[in-house]
Amino acid sequence: MQLTSPAQRKVGLRTKLAYGFGSIAYGIKDNGFQTLLLLYYNQIVGLRADLVGLAILIALVLDAFVDPIVGHFSDHTRAGWGRRHPFMYAAAVPVGLLYLLLWNPPTGNQTVTLIYLVGVAIAVRTAISCYEVPSSALAPELTADYAERTSVLGYRYLFGWAGGMVMTLLTFIVLLAPTPQYPNGQLNPAGYHTYAWIAAIAMTAAILISSLGTHDQIRHLPRANPERTSLGETFRGIGRTLGNRAFLMLFVSGIFGFTAQGLTFALSVYVNTYFWVFPAKIVGLFIVAVMAGVVIAFGIASFGTRKWGKRPTGVTVMVLYPIFGVLPFVMRFAGLYPVNGDPLLFPLLMLNVAIATSFGVAGSILGASMMSDVVEDAQQQTGRRSEGLYFAGMFFMQKCVSGLGLYLTGVILALVHFPTGATPGTVKPEVLRNLVTTYGGALVALGLLAAYFVHRFPLGGRAEHERRLAELARAESHAAPLPGSESEFPGEELTDRGGRLNPAE
Structure with missing residues (x-):
């Protein structure tokens, strides 16, 4: 192609x-x-x-x-x-x-x-x-711009x-x-x-x-x-995406990262209802904290990309996500957190949810931005741009693991012998302690594994990205003109790599 x-x-x-x-x-x-x-x-x-x-x-x-x-x-x-x-x-x-x-x-x-x-x-x-x-x-x-891609995906x-x-x-x-x-x-x-x-x-x-x-x-x-391909060639192309090491590292990291998010989403109702003992109308308000975290995540991902690069920022936020996820439980067991019913408890938890969410979502944004950079790496190796195939591969992974968080929730509830039909405030303290301890351990393990595989992401930062684009530009400058390229977009002139009109091209 x-x-x-x-x-x-x-x-x-x-x-x-x-x-x-x-x-x-x-x-x-x-x-x-x-x-x-x-x-x-x-x-x-x-x-x-x-x-x-x-x-x-x-x-x-x-x-x-x-x-x-x-x-x-x-x-x-x-x-x-x-x-x-x-x-x-x-x-x-x-x-x-x-x-x-x-x-x-x-x-x-x-x-x-x-x-x-x-x-x-x-x-x-x-x-x-x-x-x-x-x-x-x-x-x-x-855009092929290193930082601009993070901004686009942030929106x-x-x-x-x-x-x-x-x-x-x-x-x-x-x-x-x-x-x-x-x-x-x-x-x-x-x-x-x-x-x-x-x-x-x-x-x-x-x-x-x-x-x-x-x-x-x-x-x-x-x-x-485009070349004509059969359905069999389509699925062989799907399999080839896993042969790209950069894609594979993001793929495996995503398995652990999205499972962690699914586990948190599924267990949050149990934790807020039975451990912190909040009524339903208060539990619903945590959505506000989640949305605040999403807005903060947009800034973290964009700033981190410009300041330190995608991979270092991605590793950092993926480590911080589980740390803040378990911080309230650690502080409660250490006697440093307000008791249930204290007026300070809810605002402190809202703040913590916003911070933890910001790191989790920032990791997702950076992962998608790094996936955009994988496209040029794959183009350099194969001579083809397959944005749709690579992003579809990530969607495939997300949907396959989306049930893992729910499954782990059921496993954890069974392991700690959480009672059915339980009334808030009546669950034994040891059951609640086992619940949040098991959940916290799983969250930390999943978060650190996600961070580890992002750390193994082989593509470098902005400088390497710029070199790769330059090499692709040199290769394209020696390529034959696209057949029918003038008629594919009638009435429009091609643009050069800077996005300026280039009638002579």
Whole structure:
């Protein structure tokens, strides 16, 4: 595949905002699947909880295999709108319609409902993949600048987390608020139906706004002359990604890092409810601290990239994440933390959650930015740019390990003999101590393993990145012109590596 590399240029704020805005769709979908779908289909629709879990698992496993296929075909698409935007535009309306259908199943027959849930859940996740994978692959194409890539991806994570969290807050505080008919608002079917409409419209709008807002950047993106590939060659290409050592280090680090985040997410309700003994309305407020942490993470990742480089900053934040995650428990056992019921306890924990979240999310942003740099390393080795394939590989990993955090939660609860149907304040102190000790040990181990493999990431900092780009530029300057490159983007002039118009090229 012949192509030109992306320009080393600054990306305008409007483009960054538009690019990041689209990840609201993924954030809403992710939070909906994690926090609402099981509750809705079990308590409202009446489907057995184990069947709902099985349906979600089937959709998750199949979706993990869809991502690399979408990424590979996106890499090999040739169209007037480039390689990414055709997929992004095509996904917008199906994402909204399918998400709406997900929350309006047929009822009365559990078998029919189960088949419906499996089919629509797969369709929703596939439609989201058709946007998310090409859109993620767009980041390294927007700019080859070492630090600018971290900034671009920071906006993506910021909007993704914000979209999911804001929608979750709106749902629990407003749409599922208690009413005279439903004192337990989480059992009100009307709230879920309203949620479905709002979420579907927001997801479609986010994708369209992002696609339209980045459309004018198509002229800056690499031009490719894709080769025809069979489905077998597609999967062989997926396997080849693991042959790139830089990709492999990020892949393995991600297994441990995302498992740690999943474990924290799953156990936080137990810890806040039974160890710190907070009521439900207070537990919900921790979302505010999480969002504050996401905003801080954006600054940490951008500043760290410019000041120290991606790898050293990534290692540092991945070590600090579990340290701050277990700090309140260590201080409580040392007698240095407020007791339950003390007015200082909640604000101190909010601060700690914000700090820990900032390090965890900063690690994710830096990992995605380093993955963007892997693209040039792979191009140097193979002569091909495969942004879609490499980012799809990371999505594949994330989805395969997303259930590990939940699984570990169940294992830990079983190991410490945590009682079922327990009332806050009545669980034995030794059980609670064993719970947070086991959780803390697992979190530290996972965090340190994630940091270790990032430390083994073989690509250097900015200087090495600049040398690699220069070598690729020299190689491209001796390459034959792209067949049909003048007609692929009619009426547009090619740009040089600095992003300036170059009519003579």
